[in-house]
Each structure stands twice: as C-alpha cells, then as structure tokens.
Amino acid sequence: METIANILNDECIGKEIQIHGWVYRVRSSAKLCFIIVRDHSDVIQTVGKIEDLTEEQFKILSSLTIESSLEITGIISKDERAITGYEMKIISFKIFQRNDNFPITKDQGEEFLLDNRHLWIRSREFNAILKIRSTIFKAFSEFFFNSGYYEVHPPMMVSSATEGGSTLFKVPFFGDTAFLTQSSQFYLETFIFSLEKVFTVSPSFRAEKSRTWRHLTEYWHAEGEVAWIGNDQMMDIEEALIKHIIRQVIKENTHELNILKRDISVLEKSLEPFHRMTYSELIKKAQNLGLNLKFGDDLGADEERAIMVHFDKPVFVTSFPEELKTFYHRPDPENPGFILCHDLLAPEGYGEIIGGGERIWSLDELKGRIQKAGLKEEDYYWYLDLRRYGSIPHSGFGLGLDRLCLWLMKQENIKEVIAFPRTIRRLRP
Numbered sequence: 001m002e003t004i005a006n007i008l009n010d011e012c013i014g015k016e017i018q019i020h021g022w023v024y025r026v027r028s029s030a031k032l033c034f035i036i037v038r039d040h041s042d043v044i045q046t047v048g049k050i051e052d053l054t055e056e057q058f059k060i061l062s063s064l065t066i067e068s069s070l071e072i073t074g075i076i077s078k079d080e081r082a083i084t085g086y087e088m089k090i091i092s093f094k095i096f097q098r099n100d101n102f103p104i105t106k107d108q109g110e111e112f113l114l115d116n117r118h119l120w121i122r123s124r125e126f127n128a129i130l131k132i133r134s135t136i137f138k139a140f141s142e143f144f145f146n147s148g149y150y151e152v153h154p155p156m157m158v159s160s161a162t163e164g165g166s167t168l169f170k171v172p173f174f175g176d177t178a179f180l181t182q183s184s185q186f187y188l189e190t191f192i193f194s195l196e197k198v199f200t201v202s203p204s205f206r207a208e209k210s211r212t213w214r215h216l217t218e219y220w221h222a223e224g225e226v227a228w229i230g231n232d233q234m235m236d237i238e239e240a241l242i243k244h245i246i247r248q249v250i251k252e253n254t255h256e257l258n259i260l261k262r263d264i265s266v267l268e269k270s271l272e273p274f275h276r277m278t279y280s281e282l283i284k285k286a287q288n289l290g291l292n293l294k295f296g297d298d299l300g301a302d303e304e305r306a307i308m309v310h311f312d313k314p315v316f317v318t319s320f321p322e323e324l325k326t327f328y329h330r331p332d333p334e335n336p337g338f339i340l341c342h343d344l345l346a347p348e349g350y351g352e353i354i355g356g357g358e359r360i361w362s363l364d365e366l367k368g369r370i371q372k373a374g375l376k377e378e379d380y381y382w383y384l385d386l387r388r389y390g391s392i393p394h395s396g397f398g399l400g401l402d403r404l405c406l407w408l409m410k411q412e413n414i415k416e417v418i419a420f421p422r423t424i425r426r427l428r429p
C-alpha cells in the first residue's frame with residue numbers, strides 16, 4: 001500500500017501499485033471512467049477502461065459517487081492533463097462503501113458547512129489547514145524542547161479566575177463550583193520554582209460574549225514561564241519562537257500554503273526583526289492614521305485590525321498603562337503608572353496573538369495590587385506563597401495558537417482554522 005503523494009513521481013511509471021482512499025471526483029463516458037482518488041496525502045487521477053474490465057466492473061466504477069471508499073490496484077503513467085501530473089490505469093479494485101449522496105456539494109453556505117464540519121474537514125482546503133496547524137503545534141513544542149524547557153500539565157478545572165470573573169465557565173463540582181481554566185499562567189509560575197523553564201499547550205475557556213472573527217470560547221493556549229528573566233528577554237524568546245514556527249511551516253507545508261493561496265514571501269517578511277513600540281507610541285500612530293483612539297483606551301479586534309493592516313511584520317507593544325492590565329503584571333519602577341509587559345500584534349490586520357510580561361515578585365507589591373483590584377487575598381493564597389518562599393524575578397507569555405494559525409494561513413475567521421470550533425452559538429458537531 002502506498003500513499004498517493006509517494007507515487008506521484010517518475011520512478012513509479014510502469015509499476016503496479018495499490019492505493020486506498022476516497023472518491024474525490026468522477027467523470028465517465030461510454031468507454032472511459034475517470035475517478036480522482038484522494039488520501040491524506042494528495043489526489044491522483046485513476047482511469048477505468050472498458051477493455052480492461054468486465055462489464056459489471058465498469059458499471060460499478062462509472063456509477064461511483066463522491067466520498068465512496070475504495071482500494072485500487074493499477075499501473076502508473078505520466079499524464080500532463082491529469083490533476084497531479086500522473087495517472088493510474090485501474091486493473092482491479094474493491095469498494096468498501098458506495099455512498100448515497102454526499103451532503104456537501106458546491107456553493108453551500110457558511111452555516112451549513114459548520115453544521116457539517118465533521119464531513120467538511122475532508123475537503124482539500126481543510127486537509128491543508130489541518131496539516132499546517134499540526135506543523136504549528138509541533139514547531140511550538142519543538143522550539144521549547146530544543147531550548148531546555150520542560151512540558152508541564154496544569155489542571156483545566158480550577159477554583160478561581162486569572163483574567164477576570166465575567167468570562168468564566170462554571171461547572172458543578174460535587175456540591176461545589178469549579179471553573180474551566182482561562183489561562184494556566186498561575187500554575188506555570190508554581191512550576192518554575194521546580195523546573196525554571198516550562199511550557200504547556202492546553203485549552204483555555206472564555207465565556208466571552210463578544211462575537212468577533214478572532215474569539216473562540218474554547219481555544220488552544222500555548223503558555224511559557226521562565227525564571228530569572230525580564231520583559232525584554234521574554235520578547236526576544238517569543239520573537240525567536242514565532243520565527244522558528246514560520247520557518248518550519250514554510251519548510252514542511254509549501255504545498256498546503258499553495259492550496260490556500262497563501263503568499264509565502266509575505267510570511268518571509270516576518271523573519272526580519274519585529275517592530276517594538278510603546279503603547280503610547282502605538283496610540284499616536286493610530287491617531288496619525290485617523291483613528292478615533294485616545295491614551296487609556298483598550299484596543300479590541302477592530303482597532304487592532306485598523307492599525308495592523310498597515311504593518312507587514314509583527315509589532316511588540318510595551319509599557320501599557322497600569323489600569324489596562326491585570327493585577328499580576330509588574331509595574332515599571334523607572335516609569336510610574338506603566339507596566340513591564342507586552343502584546344505581540346500580528347501584521348496584515350490580525351492583531352494580538354501573544355500577551356506576556358514580567359510578573360510581580362514582591363509579596364507586598366502583589367498584595368497591594370490584589371487589594372486595588374478588589375480581589376480577595378485568600379483566593380490567591382498559593383499564588384502569594386510563591387512570593388513568600390524563594391521569590392525570584394520571572395516572566396511569561398500566553399500565545400493563542402488558533403490566532404497564530406489564523407494569521408499564518410491568512411483566513412478570515414478563527415473558526416476556519418480549528419476543526420470543531422466552540423463559540424457562543426456553536427456546540428455541535
């Protein structure tokens with residue numbers, strides 16, 4: 001048994017080969033029947049000729065419907081006219097299942113395709129999306145393993161919020177209430193006191209009512225936490241990480257990027273040094289672009305889109321005003337009112353893909369910020385303990401992997417880069 005991609009070469013010409021797959025397209029005339037077969041790797045044109053087959057066999061082949069599953073044995077030849085340059089002449093075949101009508105045909109609406117995602121993921125485009133996504137996830141972990149990090153596994157059911165209470169999902173928990181995690185950052189911070197450099201890739205859940213092109217209620221969150229480093233060094237690591245992922249995608253998925261019509265030269269631009277600017281500089285830039293933003297405004301999907309369409313490589317935004325960020329971020333001792341943190345905004349209008357920065361490591365300072373935020377110290381007793389016993393400077397980040405997929409594949413909506421999206425209106429399939 002061979003994969004289709006492996007037989008699309010001159011060395012296979014004249015050889016008898018067996019493939020497995022699904023019918024991608026069928027076209028038949030009185031004497032010829034063309035069946036394009038797909039497997040996970042590619043498609044190939046196969047041809048059944050009336051003179052090579054029994055009447056019964058020819059009838060079965062020419063009445064095949066798309067997505068029927070089959071096995072074909074045949075001889076490979078070169079054919080410029082065929083979809084992938086080679087053709088297989090059918091000698092024998094076995095049908096596993098002949099379908100009735102496959103529900104997905106041309107020109108169907110977005111909601112219909114979402115209702116049928118379990119079937120739509122077989123399409124050539126989605127197959128390409130899933131392969132690129134797989135590379136992105138692999139490259140993320142690879143980067144950190146290569147740099148001496150440990151992968152850790154924080155809980156998904158937690159007792160308190162990291163990013164603010166309004167977007168938490170509640171789960172009944174033996175008479176008590178648990179929440180689905182929004183971020184594993186606090187747990188990652190505990191791990192560094194044992195392992196120093198750690199990362200995790202796990203789902204985060206946000207009951208966000210905002211329905212934008214870049215928000216899911218369940219998304220894949222890749223987080224890292226590093227002992228002994230500050231905000232600038234954290235950004236250096238993230239920049240190297242994103243470049244590593246881009247290089248791997250270009251190396252392993254040129255074919256898939258072409259299927260999606262993604263211009264690789266645009267991605268290559270992001271292998272150059274990223275821009276870095278402060279929040280205040282970004283607001284000025286936005287005002288110069290004619291946007292109605294003022295110092296102190298939080299940037300959402302629309303604002304970031306309007307700014308980032310003007311950039312062709314990522315931008316680190318630093319020094320946010322204290323009021324805009326959560327309590328755990330470390331205030332800048334040299335720049336009162338501002339904090340040592342960053343967001344990484346993706347170019348081509350995509351906006352935030354990473355949020356990160358240095359964490360407060362002084363017990364008193366952290367207690368003060370918790371109080372100021374109106375939170376209860378006892379909810380954070382274990383987080384505060386990290387500042388009681390051997391506290392150290394440290395930084396970390398959270399990367400939305402689905403958002404990175406969205407940008408790298410240049411899709412319009414985040415739902416297009418995850419097989420089974422969960423949004424405020426969708427829990428099926």
Ligand code: ATP
Pocket residue numbers: 163206208214215216217218219221299300301352353354355398399400401402403
């Ligand atoms: P936004 O302002 O876009 O809602 P955020 O600032 O609330 O994002 P963070 O709490 O900083 O997000 O989360 C870290 C990263 O997780 C973000 O930079 C983003 O890439 C990703 N992320 C956050 N919320 C979502 C979501 N609802 N769907 C997909 N990815 C998300």
Ligand code: MG
Pocket residue numbers: 343352354355
């Ligand atoms: Mg953020």
